[in-house]
Amino acid sequence: MAAHIQDIPSQVRRDILRMVHAVQSGHPGGSMGCTEFFVALYFDVLRHNPRPFNMDGPGEDLFFLSNGHISPVFYSVLARSGYFSIDELKTFRKLNSRLQGHPTTHEGLPGVRIASGSLGQGLSVAVGAAQAKKLVGDDRLIFTLHGDGELQEGQIWEAALYAGAKKVDNLISTIDANGQQIDGSTDDVMPMGDIGAKFAAFGWDVMHIENGNDLEAIRHGLRTAISKTGHGKPICIVMRTAMGYGVDFMAGTHKWHGIAPSDDQLTAALAQLPETLGDYPA
Amino acid sequence: MHPYTDSGSKDTRSGFGEGLLHLGKTNPQVVALCADLTGSLKMDAFAAEFPERFFQTGIAEAHMIGMAAGLTIGGKIPFTGTFANFSTGRVYDQIRQSVAYSGKNVKICASHAGLTLGEDGATHQILEDIGLMKMLPGMTVISPCDFNQTKAATMAIAAHNGPVYLRFGRPKVPNFTSPDAPFVIGKADVLTTGKDVTICAYGHLVWEALKAADALEAKGIHAEVINFATIKPLDIQTLLASVRKTGRVVTAEEHQRNGGLGDAIGQVLAMHYPTPMEMVAVNDSFGESGTPAELLTKYGLDAANIEAAADRVLLR
Numbered sequence: 001m002a003a004h005i006q007d008i009p010s011q012v013r014r015d016i017l018r019m020v021h022a023v024q025s026g027h028p029g030g031s032m033g034c035t036e037f038f039v040a041l042y043f044d045v046l047r048h049n050p051r052p053f054n055m056d057g058p059g060e061d062l063f064f065l066s067n068g069h070i071s072p073v074f075y076s077v078l079a080r081s082g083y084f085s086i087d088e089l090k091t092f093r094k095l096n097s098r099l100q101g102h103p104t105t106h107e108g109l110p111g112v113r114i115a116s117g118s119l120g121q122g123l124s125v126a127v128g129a130a131q132a133k134k135l136v137g138d139d140r141l142i143f144t145l146h147g148d149g150e151l152q153e154g155q156i157w158e159a160a161l162y163a164g165a166k167k168v169d170n171l172i173s174t175i176d177a178n179g180q181q182i183d184g185s186t187d188d189v190m191p192m193g194d195i196g197a198k199f200a201a202f203g204w205d206v207m208h209i210e211n212g213n214d215l216e217a218i219r220h221g222l223r224t225a226i227s228k229t230g231h232g233k234p235i236c237i238v239m240r241t242a243m244g245y246g247v248d249f250m251a252g253t254h255k256w257h258g259i260a261p262s263d264d265q266l267t268a269a270l271a272q273l274p275e276t277l278g279d280y281p282a
Numbered sequence: 283m284h285p286y287t288d289s290g291s292k293d294t295r296s297g298f299g300e301g302l303l304h305l306g307k308t309n310p311q312v313v314a315l316c317a318d319l320t321g322s323l324k325m326d327a328f329a330a331e332f333p334e335r336f337f338q339t340g341i342a343e344a345h346m347i348g349m350a351a352g353l354t355i356g357g358k359i360p361f362t363g364t365f366a367n368f369s370t371g372r373v374y375d376q377i378r379q380s381v382a383y384s385g386k387n388v389k390i391c392a393s394h395a396g397l398t399l400g401e402d403g404a405t406h407q408i409l410e411d412i413g414l415m416k417m418l419p420g421m422t423v424i425s426p427c428d429f430n431q432t433k434a435a436t437m438a439i440a441a442h443n444g445p446v447y448l449r450f451g452r453p454k455v456p457n458f459t460s461p462d463a464p465f466v467i468g469k470a471d472v473l474t475t476g477k478d479v480t481i482c483a484y485g486h487l488v489w490e491a492l493k494a495a496d497a498l499e500a501k502g503i504h505a506e507v508i509n510f511a512t513i514k515p516l517d518i519q520t521l522l523a524s525v526r527k528t529g530r531v532v533t534a535e536e537h538q539r540n541g542g543l544g545d546a547i548g549q550v551l552a553m554h555y556p557t558p559m560e561m562v563a564v565n566d567s568f569g570e571s572g573t574p575a576e577l578l579t580k581y582g583l584d585a586a587n588i589e590a591a592a593d594r595v596l597l598r
Contacts, residue, residue: 057356116379118378124380129355131349135334135335135356136356159348162339162340162349
């Protein structure tokens, strides 16, 4: 465990890049853009018990990753917060691994409660888990993460309508607003307009985190969101991030959505990211 | 003549509704979700008696399936209800990823399946749902034959840990199985014994198969009618025991030939006991508006067609 939470993001980014580089596949861009969010969530905000992992999570806050392609950051943070050994990160996307290309419960990886990858499904699942908590009087919370491009899926808005109308107020959903998707910027592919206004119109309490790569801003934002729960509305956080953040030649472009770095690019990238907690053994 | 009597025709969906209400009273983990078809699915009694355990999702089936998957996290046993078309084809990817691949204990309960939905026509008469569901790894697929069996199956699937597709229908059909018979998932029931031909059916066509067996009996042909209410996992033992005796098979179902029970049985027989076989099913076409009886006749699924298929297979 790190002495300082500020040391963790650099190590997580090293994990992401080394995992993706080793198999020359995976999604580093969104993973790096959401690194501070995951670190704030798993190392500060979530009230959770990594071991032994309990699928039902009674008395725990639960997190659902809806945009499953950013599995590298999810796996790194799960491992480094104690759900499984960091050595296992080297199996990412390899045969017989629990670290599948997209997260799944199928191989029994601790920390994953639903498969995701086909986009737009995680919010509905989270709403169900939130209602299950209410049914048994469990006052812990449900957190989700979604891509901004993912909001183009219609099911998201079915779930958003339900959560607002039925007052699912133990739910905090964060939108990774990086403005990028596979084919280009969201503005070019399918402009999303005012995401916050859309959720507000669906009955959500909407907040903004303008710098989603500022760890302290996220910690503060998530705490503010928690203070808003229990008041009859689900909470939406529109979090502005830069895809590929942390490495100068990767930041701010959709180019690194699903591309692995070459050997030279990995070396150059790792030179910008101090090894703070020790790399997992290759 | 077969020994079964209709104790009074009822719709299978009402069997589901009664089973669900019973579960509400006996199993506090059972919850129900419906996408704006509470009355059609006969879920209104459960909704009235257990409002805190009933989730009305509006006309949003994809969300309903995902939400059901989420409700299992925390130990609930969710039963979703909508028409068979909207329970399967419309939400296939949600079932595939969030339920089947994720191994969630969701019970997908589907009414108004097949041609016997009737006048609403082909948009609603799904004939592909069994195939879609039985292709999913780990999915149990059940289609009971009458009211009593649907009620029993509804109660049985709550005690089974894993995803289940439960198919039933809209029209009133003969209710002839025992109200006390427990439903055993994966067990086919031999309804009549016979040495000449095995007739395998499920759902509404089981009664048609019994009528066909009577007609065959009058001609001196002894048919063994087996109710394959569980289509997956298939009761291979019961199938092979019968076919080894009769050496002839007819399958009958309110479904496409592709992907149905006939497909599954043909596969087993091809591998274990190659046997002449005829398939009574819809053959690569959509349905249309009409009464259930008119549709079963036009699309070749009624007792007369099952009888004719038996006659054909006996000539091979």
